[in-house]
Amino acid sequence: MSIIKIGVTNDDKNKLEKIFNIRASLECEIFTPCDITSPILILSNDSVLSTDNYIYIPDFDRFYFIENIEKNGEIITLSLICDVLMSFKDEIKNCPLIAERSTNIFNGFIPDNERKFKNYDINEFKVLGEFSELDNYLLGVG
Amino acid sequence: MAKINLYTGEFEKNKQSYNMCDFNNTGVWFSDDVITGYDYRLMTLFGYKNPLTEEQGYFIRINVPQKGINYINESDGDETCKLPDFVKLDEPYHLGYADETVKKTTLNSIFWNDQLKYNPYNYFGFTSEQYQGLDNNSWTDDVYEPSRKNEMCMHFYTYGGNYFTIKHLWQMFYNDSLYYDVAQPFVKQVVRTSNISWENIKDGVFHFGGKNGSVLNVNTNQLNNMFSQAAYKGFDYSENGLKSCYKIKFIAGTIPKEIKASYTNVDSEGNFTTAEVATSAESPEDINFIGIIIIYYSSDGIPISAEIQGMTLDFWKKEGSNIFNGGDDSGIEGGEGTFTTDSDIITPDDIIDSNHKKELDRTLILTSGTGGMTLWYDFSFQTLIPKLASKEFIDRYANIEYNPLSAVISAYQIPKYWNNSLIMEQKSTNKYPLQLSGYNTNVESYIGLSTVWSKRIATINLQNKYFDAFPDYEPYTKIVINLPFCGRVNISPNLCIGGKIDVYYSIDLLNGNVCSIIYTTDLNGVCIPSYTITGNCAFGVPLAGYQYGNPTSNIINTVTNGIASAITGSPIPVLSNIFNLSSTSLNKHSVEITGNVSGNSALYDDWRLWILITRPVWINSNKYNNMTGLPSYVSGTINSNDYDGMPFTGYLKCSKFHAENVTRATDNERSEIEKLLLNGIQI
Numbered sequence: 091m092s093i094i095k096i097g098v099t100n101d102d103k104n105k106l107e108k109i110f111n112i113r114a115s116l117e118c119e120i121f122t123p124c125d126i127t128s129p130i131l132i133l134s135n136d137s138v139l140s141t142d143n144y145i146y147i148p149d150f151d152r153f154y155f156i157e158n159i160e161k162n163g164e165i166i167t168l169s170l171i172c173d174v175l176m177s178f179k180d181e182i183k184n185c186p187l188i189a190e191r192s193t194n195i196f197n198g199f200i201p202d203n204e205r206k207f208k209n210y211d212i213n214e215f216k217v218l219g220e221f222s223e224l225d226n227y228l229l230g231v232g
Numbered sequence: 233m234a235k236i237n238l239y240t241g242e243f244e245k246n247k248q249s250y251n252m253c254d255f256n257n258t259g260v261w262f263s264d265d266v267i268t269g270y271d272y273r274l275m276t277l278f279g280y281k282n283p284l285t286e287e288q289g290y291f292i293r294i295n296v297p298q299k300g301i302n303y304i305n306e307s308d309g310d311e312t313c314k315l316p317d318f319v320k321l322d323e324p325y326h327l328g329y330a331d332e333t334v335k336k337t338t339l340n341s342i343f344w345n346d347q348l349k350y351n352p353y354n355y356f357g358f359t360s361e362q363y364q365g366l367d368n369n370s371w372t373d374d375v376y377e378p379s380r381k382n383e384m385c386m387h388f389y390t391y392g393g394n395y396f397t398i399k400h401l402w403q404m405f406y407n408d409s410l411y412y413d414v415a416q417p418f419v420k421q422v423v424r425t426s427n428i429s430w431e432n433i434k435d436g437v438f439h440f441g442g443k444n445g446s447v448l449n450v451n452t453n454q455l456n457n458m459f460s461q462a463a464y465k466g467f468d469y470s471e472n473g474l475k476s477c478y479k480i481k482f483i484a485g486t487i488p489k490e491i492k493a494s495y496t497n498v499d500s501e502g503n504f505t506t507a508e509v510a511t512s513a514e515s516p517e518d519i520n521f522i523g524i525i526i527i528y529y530s531s532d533g534i535p536i537s538a539e540i541q542g543m544t545l546d547f548w549k550k551e552g553s554n555i556f557n558g559g560d561d562s563g564i565e566g567g568e569g570t571f572t573t574d575s576d577i578i579t580p581d582d583i584i585d586s587n588h589k590k591e592l593d594r595t596l597i598l599t600s601g602t603g604g605m606t607l608w609y610d611f612s613f614q615t616l617i618p619k620l621a622s623k624e625f626i627d628r629y630a631n632i633e634y635n636p637l638s639a640v641i642s643a644y645q646i647p648k649y650w651n652n653s654l655i656m657e658q659k660s661t662n663k664y665p666l667q668l669s670g671y672n673t674n675v676e677s678y679i680g681l682s683t684v685w686s687k688r689i690a691t692i693n694l695q696n697k698y699f700d701a702f703p704d705y706e707p708y709t710k711i712v713i714n715l716p717f718c719g720r721v722n723i724s725p726n727l728c729i730g731g732k733i734d735v736y737y738s739i740d741l742l743n744g745n746v747c748s749i750i751y752t753t754d755l756n757g758v759c760i761p762s763y764t765i766t767g768n769c770a771f772g773v774p775l776a777g778y779q780y781g782n783p784t785s786n787i788i789n790t791v792t793n794g795i796a797s798a799i800t801g802s803p804i805p806v807l808s809n810i811f812n813l814s815s816t817s818l819n820k821h822s823v824e825i826t827g828n829v830s831g832n833s834a835l836y837d838d839w840r841l842w843i844l845i846t847r848p849v850w851i852n853s854n855k856y857n858n859m860t861g862l863p864s865y866v867s868g869t870i871n872s873n874d875y876d877g878m879p880f881t882g883y884l885k886c887s888k889f890h891a892e893n894v895t896r897a898t899d900n901e902r903s904e905i906e907k908l909l910l911n912g913i914q915i
Contacts, residue, residue, distance in 0.1 A: 192866065212847045
């Protein structure tokens with residue numbers, strides 16, 4: 091039997107560091123053989139609420155989304171998928187990267203293909219001067 | 233011992249060498265191999281007499297500016313800053329440290345991502361004739377009280393890439409003591425105590441800055457976008473018997489272009505107007521020099537000195553650094569090497585200015601009306617033409633083979649005014665009777681003395697008005713200029729946005745040929761003659777041609793104006809057999825109006841010089857940046873980017889991500905991590 095923490099996260103899946111509202115610590119049986127990236131948990135029927143969507147397994151030191159719930163009488167089987175962002179957030183923050191797009195560190199002079207423009211333009215028109223009238227000239231000899 | 237060479241005037245002229253000292257509270261002099269290891273961020277030049285060794289010299293002291301300080305302008309918020317005065321210097325001002333032998337690169341220092349690179353080809357100078365106590369040879373003040381020595385030093389630095397401070401510190405020697413004004417936020421070094429109270433020490437700290445080095449925003453309350461006053465005191469030395477400082481001019485720009493400068497007036501009450509500096513460069517990193525001109529006046533208002541050239545400091549981009557705001561660095565650091573910009577930078581001497589045009593001397597070909605070629609101007613064709621077709625004219629020349637009309641090279645009209653200024657700028661004082669080969673037409677006319685009209689007729693400053701980003705440039709923004717008599721030309725915004733356009737017009741008054749040159753200056757201050765367009769503004773006037781001699785001859789002496797050929801490029805056609813001549817009388821002379829009316833359709837086009845800038849309108853969404861981010865191409869880690877060391881926040885999408893450091897994860901998990909970072913995450 092293993093101890094897990096079960097609860098809710100309301101953050102998007104692509105958020106690096108999620109807020110995990112832990113509802114309870116539970117004992118459960120991990121189905122073996124077990125894939126650490128997608129384990130299957132077996133719990134009693136009344137230990138899991140319909141609102142639960144997130145689990146932390148200390149033995150694996152990983153966070154998981156609840157991907158699938160199967161009820162079979164008094165037993166609930168949870169299929170989990172590892173949240174690699176949350177599980178390794180500290181290491182990820184120190185990995186080398188080249189940012190393609192960023193909210194706070196950006197270069198406005200790089201064309202942004204995702205930017206949308208209106209179908210009309212703004213015209214600035216300014217007259218800077220003008221020639222006027224005509225003068226008479228004759229180029230002659232003598 | 234390391235030395236600094238100070239140059240006044242031109243390169244390698246008036247060199248003076250001084251000892252370099254690290255005035256690090258110890259009065260220790262720099263040794264030769266120490267300088268290069270220092271982190272230079274703020275440099276102060278002092279003239280100093282070492283109290284320990286009595287050795288005299290100039291030295292540079294490096295101070296560390298404080299990072300992240302926001303200055304609040306002390307105005308009441310509605311006060312606008314004085315617009316900068318534009319000052320053109322007579323000679324370039326330079327700053328630099330140079331070794332005994334001038335080298336291409338000497339000292340480099342790290343200033344966050346920027347380097348203060350002392351370009352040995354830049355020098356600063358002091359006019360040693362002026363009294364400021366800078367005379368290295370004499371530390372005695374003949375004007376001030378004995379044993380009082382006055383020094384002037386300048387501090388230059390920049391931080392945050394947004395603004396910079398120039399500080400003028402007036403240091404006093406008294407009783408051979410040296411001290412600083414500790415009221416300065418950045419200089420808290422006291423070398424030796426003094427028995428002079430600080431109140432007697434006057435100094436001024438002029439803080440100014442601006443976003444991207446452009447003309448500063450007049451909204452004085454915008455933090456980091458406007459300089460502010462801080463710890464400023466007026467220059468008033470009258471009670472100490474010293475001279476009062478009247479004006480300080482700050483200049484920044486790119487040698488040798490016209491430099492934008494502003495100044496602050498300092499009166500005896502210590503009041504001053506907020507100073508501004510407007511740089512010609514878009515980015516502070518591109519500022520090539522900053523200089524100060526200090527004008528000293530005596531307390532009674534009589535100048536005691538001419539302008540004193542101040543110091544300039546070169547700011548250069550760090551090799552391989554991430555530079556925003558128009559920089560050309562991709563932000564990716566090279567692993568095995570960095571590029572150097574030394575050999576690729578266009579030095580100030582290479583910059584083309586707008587005056588690069590040839591002057592043609594046309595005075596040799598014109599005479600004043602008696603023999604030779606004359607440009608008759610401002611007469612009446614309505615009076616002249618009937619005379620040339622008159623019976624008197626025909627009778628006189630009917631039997632003479634030589635036709636005075638053959639003396640007419642061309643007759644035409646050219647626009648008279650440009651913005652109410654006469655195009656024929658020089659003409660004879662009096663009118664003279666128009667003569668053709670000695671024939672006096674009795675038509676009063678001026679004689680034109682100008683043969684070319686050449687002007688810079690317009691300068692248009694083009695700011696990044698809407699975006700300060702990529703939509704300001706091609707292909708999003710479009711610029712069209714209508715050039716009278718030449719046509720319309722599309723101007724590339726990449727050449728001029730953030731800079732300006734100068735339009736030069738030249739009109740050849742002898743034939744109406746027009747040459748228009750458009751000089752574009754880009755945001756880096758590089759000026760080039762980008763476009764040359766030619767045209768013609770003359771309207772040919774056909775004069776009466778008449779036939780004489782054999783009336784059956786098909787030869788018609790035709791006066792056509794040479795302009796026709798200029799426009800069409802084809803030879804003047806000989807018009808023959810246009811008219812059927814009456815054969816009733818051999819003596820009947822017929823007057824025929826011939827000549828080619830020049831078809832210069834350009835005259836029917838718009839005579840106005842106008843510019844049309846078409847800018848796109850982008851759709852702003854409040855959540856756009858948070859949800860999609862903006863193009864970045866900055867390297868680093870999530871915790872610290874390579875540009876300013878700050879962490880990435882909000883949305884982040886990577887073009888490259890290496891998850892090998894996540895050793896705890898399985899291969900599949902690492903692949904999943906990389907995939908998510910390449911698709912974009914929220915931090």
